[in-house]
Amino acid sequence: ISTDLPVSTNLSQIEAYSNKQDQEWANNEFSGFSMPLVEIEEMIFSDPETAKEMFLKFEKGLKIEDRVRLKVQLLYHLNKLESAEKLATAFLKERPQSQIAPTIYYYLNKALFSQNKPLDQDQILRDIALKELSPKTRGDLLLMFSHEAQIKGEILTAIQYQLELLSNPETTDQVDLEKITLLIKEVHSMEELRILLVNYPNLEW
Numbered sequence: 001i002s003t004d005l006p007v008s009t010n011l012s013q014i015e016a017y018s019n020k021q022d023q024e025w026a027n028n029e030f031s032g033f034s035m036p037l038v039e040i041e042e043m044i045f046s047d048p049e050t051a052k053e054m055f056l057k058f059e060k061g062l063k064i065e066d067r068v069r070l071k072v073q074l075l076y077h078l079n080k081l082e083s084a085e086k087l088a089t090a091f092l093k094e095r096p097q098s099q100i101a102p103t104i105y106y107y108l109n110k111a112l113f114s115q116n117k118p119l120d121q122d123q124i125l126r127d128i129a130l131k132e133l134s135p136k137t138r139g140d141l142l143l144m145f146s147h148e149a150q151i152k153g154e155i156l157t158a159i160q161y162q163l164e165l166l167s168n169p170e171t172t173d174q175v176d177l178e179k180i181t182l183l184i185k186e187v188h189s190m191e192e193l194r195i196l197l198v199n200y201p202n203l204e205w
Helices: 011-020 023-030 037-046 048-061 064-077 081-094 101-114 123-132 135-151 155-167 177-185 190-199
Strands: none
Touching: 037 048, 037 064, 048 064, 064 081, 064 101, 081 101, 101 123, 101 135, 123 135, 135 155, 155 177, 155 190
């Protein structure tokens, strides 16, 4: 079995790749077998090389969405950032309404952020991701957007992303209050301060 993770920008090619493996071996190996999706996904964070070996072993028996989800995560954690970006972009282009789109969108932006490239600002995908991602990944995505906005000089937008973290009990542990304070000090417009007060009335200022 190849030890490389092939990357294709065409989902039909991703499907076709699995046929390169030995069919007889695959049939014997996968008969009555339940794919260890959870085990592979958990291992990606602690030991991506071993997770890659497991993924390649069981890849043929995976549904395409499970395959793409694991592959994008593996590519990112193996520091193959451009490959993760290309695969994530291709998937979101072809299946933007997929149930795994929020996760793929998150890793697309993780890959872009790590390459110092502009983040993907697709409003529909962004809103769905921020609604459906787990608190930890949602917070991470908000921080990436806040950082990019600050770099671009969009201070009000950067603050608003930070305040989204602060206003949600599930993400308050990711808040850097000192960072928010420094950003607010960069706001010199009374109108922008008023916008913050109106949009976040329940926060203690």
